[in-house]
Amino acid sequence: MIKIGLTGSIGMGKSTALKIFADLGAAIWDADDAVHRLYDREGAAVPFIEKAFPDSVVDGAVDRARLAQIVLNDANQLKNLEEIVHPLVAQDRLSFMGDAATAGAPAVVLDIPLLFENGSEAFFDAVIVVSAPPEIQRERVLARPGMTEEKFAAILAQQMPDEEKRMRADYVISSGQPLGDMADEIARVYREILDKGPRITP
16 A cells, blocks of 8 residues: 655645545545544543643633644643644554555555654655645635734744755645646646555565
C-alpha cells in the first residue's frame, strides 16, 4: 500500500485536495479530524487535557477556542499540549492505516499539516504540498469564524514557510486555480505515484 503525505500551510486547500483523492479511490485520513474525535465528548484526549488545562474543557469536551487562547502564544504550554495529543493522533493514524491495508486500499493519503515541521517526510512514498498565492490564503483564513489577524500570524509563525515546503515536496498542487483544473492535476499526480509504486521497503 502506497503512503502519500499531504501537507501545506493553513488555508492552502488541503481539505479540498483530500476530498478529490477520496473520489479517486484513495483511503484518506485527516489529522484535524482525528484531533476533533480526540477532543469530543468521551474522546481519549479529554481527561488528559482537562488535567493540564482545566479551563479548556466544557461539558465534557475540549473547547478548541479556549485551548487556543491558552497555548497559541505560550511555547511551554503548546509543548505540553503536543506531548498529550501527538501520541494519541499517531495511534489513530496507525489504526486507520491498518484498517486501510486490510481493506486492500491501493494508497492512503494522510493530511498532516505539520508534516515537515515534525520531520515525518521519510515515512512516505511521496509528499504532496498544496499551495496557493498568499493573498488567496489570507482571504480564506480570515473568512473563518473566530479568526483574527493576531491568531493567523501566530499560526503562520509555527509553520514552515510555503516556499520552503514547495521546495521539499515531491509534488506541488496549486489550489489557486479553478477546481476542475485542480482535480485534473491531482488525478495526474495520483496516477504517477501509483505507477511508480512504493519507494520504501516494508
